[in-house]
């Protein structure tokens with residue numbers, strides 16, 4: 001219930017004004033976000049890479065409403081990739097991109113051209129791009145853009161959300177050789193008609209999807225902080241004879257950092273999703289929705305002022 005309320009609030013400009021304007025927000029944001037500039041993202045990336053982790057960087061922002069803004073996002077990614085390359089942080093670091101930030105909701109063709117420019121910059125920098133998945137109204141469009149991009153940039157990564165009823169079928173489609181698929185539970189407020197609502201049903205769906213990806217010929221990227229799913233993933237890797245270099249774990253910056261380092265120390269490729277930028281509201285609200293105790297963190301920070 002609380003999760004649904006927070007996710008509904010994440011679409012409210014009034015709530016955004018209150019949350020972003022609150023003095024406490026900076027402390028909460030700092031826990032989950034690297035900072036607001038490319039330099040901030042590079043500093044955090046360097047620290048994490050030095051600790052044996054790999055990285056995917058997200059320039060925060062979504063639901064762009066005009067193409068000038070989308071072009072600005074594209075140029076930010078191009079500059080980020082050049083900076084990563086100059087700092088010799090590629091290929092350890094790649095980038096994650098939200099198509100809605102590149103104009104998907106305004107003009108799909110323009111969004112495709114924008115993401116194509118980012119893929120070109122990534123190739124020049126010697127690294128890859130993964131297309132984040134947003135709410136279910138964008139799934140078909142995102143997978144179509146992915147299929148087009150993969151003709152020229154075959155290593156472009158996809159994200160599939162286990163909570164969607166359609167996802168097992170999408171996993172089968174994308175389990176082939178050369179495919180990179182991030183499997184996550186899913187972070188948006190979705191109707192029952194398209195998504196499992198019960199946590200246990202989502203977890204079971206995650207395992208079914210995991211089995212399909214692990215049995216396939218692609219490269220599964222298991223994005224979860226759930227200890228049970230991490231253990232099941234390790235078990236399935238043994239079962240399907242996948243060595244540690246044929247899949248990876250992914251976790252979000254600031255969430256279970258000790259577990260991230262433990263997995264890396266055990267030889268698992270562990271990729272940290274590092275967001276940066278000033279438009280942190282939607283991202284932050286999804287993190288609050290995932291874990292009500294994050295609200296306590298927010299409240300404690302407020303009380304200590």
Ligand code: FAD
Nearest residue numbers: 132133184185186187223224225226250251252273287290
């Ligand atoms: P949960 O059952 O939510 O959590 C398991 C445990 O992890 C919790 O008990 C807690 O200990 C810890 N935990 C989980 N979330 C938090 C949190 N916010 N704060 C503190 N502790 C927490 N979703 C999308 O819809 N599209 C995407 O493109 C996408 N990309 C992602 C990329 C990465 C690398 C990761 C890790 C997640 C991504 N997600 C994405 C979010 C994902 O869908 C889930 O919402 C999120 O990962 C929480 O699910 P969980 O598997 O960690 O399990």
